[in-house]
Amino acid sequence: MSNQLLPLVTAELAAPADPRAAAMAGALAAKYPDAARAVLFYGSCLREANLDGLMLDFYLIVSDYPAAYGRSWLARANALVPPNVFPFEHGGLIAKYAVLSEADFARLNSPAADNVSVWARFAQPSRLLWASDDLARQRAYAAVAQAAPTLLSLARPVAGDCPDVLDLWRTGFTCTYGAELRAERTGRSLSIVDADPDRYRRFGEAALADGLPPSPADAAGLWRRLQRRGKRLSVLRLAKASFTYAGGIDYLAWKINRHAGTRIVIKPWQRRWPLLGAITLLPRLLRGGAIR
Known part of the structure; x- marks a missing residue:
């Protein structure tokens, strides 16, 4: 089996981001010195030149929830209904960050996930702005590299026969928007792909060349459950x-x-x-x- 997608994901995650966002990621990790493993930056702010007045989006990946919270009820809440979400301010910027363990982050980017919220986001561009060590960095790369194949494998039975890879992406994002309470206008799921079709074509073709996870036999039923x-x-x-x-x-x-x-x-x-x-x-x- 080829391995074309992981290098693309690795390069994208390692690409530069706004220095203020990178500084914010480091400050966020410092709040959890005994638990922080990685901080990822994602969402619409990746495309913005001016971050002032915007709400930045981060995922904080931790070793486990007791290490992050001690014996607090927050550890139990994060394990039962991941992720926990908190506000954060640093350097004049505001953000919200979601907390997931390394194990949950890997699972929720994969076909084993029982909801779309993580892999739907990390099939889109993101940046790894902080990692505690090389092992944490490699685990983050591997987890995010599962997101696009998960989306495309679930979209393929719904998209019909032999669609263009961009149509496969559009089908997948349309289905994910139906699986969450979303505030975006109708058509937002399509504009994700149209904003950078070259990126989605490259990532989609690489995922197809590597071989997607098996699509479910009852894809329509699975989407209804999701x-x-x-x-x-x-x-x-x-x-x-x-x-x-x-x-x-x-x-x-x-x-x-x-x-x-x-x-x-x-x-x-x-x-x-x-x-x-x-x-x-x-x-x-x-x-x-x-x-x-």
């Missing part, structure tokens, strides 16, 4: 974030307003009881199509 589970997990993570993320409901409103063009204003009582406030928003947002 959609049901993804919606439930989105609500559970929202509930958990009301305890881990100060100002989380304001971030939720900002994210939805930015992507869906809405003008949601959070009321004082919703900040006082963010879990209840978020739950009361959900039916209206679903009815109005602000999230899907």
Whole structure:
């Protein structure tokens, strides 16, 4: 079997990023000196020249959850419903970061994942901005290299006979957007590929040349299960974030307003009881199509 995708993933992860984002990644790792293994930068901010006023997105990969949190309830919450998400500020920038163990990060990028949230993101461009040592770096490369084959193998039975590799990517992203509560407008899943078709063609052709994981016999049924589970997990993570993320409901409103063009204003009582406030928003947002 060839091995064409891993060098592409390695080069992309090792590519330069904004120095302020790199400094933020180092500061984030320093918060977890006994546990931090890698920090990855992903999301729309990778394409931005000016990061001021934006919310950066990081994944903090840790050795395990007890090492990160001690005996805190946060360790149990991270293991039961990964990841935990927290806010972070450094050098005048703001971010949110998700925490996963090395084992969970590898599993959730692979076909063994029971939801799309990790591999759907890391099939897209990202940067490895900090690693504790070479072993942590190589493990991060290997985990991320599973993401594109996972997406493409699940998309292939849905896409029909012999689609162009870019259509295969578009099918995969369209399916993943249906498996989460997303604030982005209709068509966002297609624009991901159209923003850099050369990258997706190279990565897709390399993954196909290497050989994809076996596609499921009942792909349509699997996607339905992923959609049901993804919606439930989105609500559970929202509930958990009301305890881990100060100002989380304001971030939720900002994210939805930015992507869906809405003008949601959070009321004082919703900040006082963010879990209840978020739950009361959900039916209206679903009815109005602000999230899907």
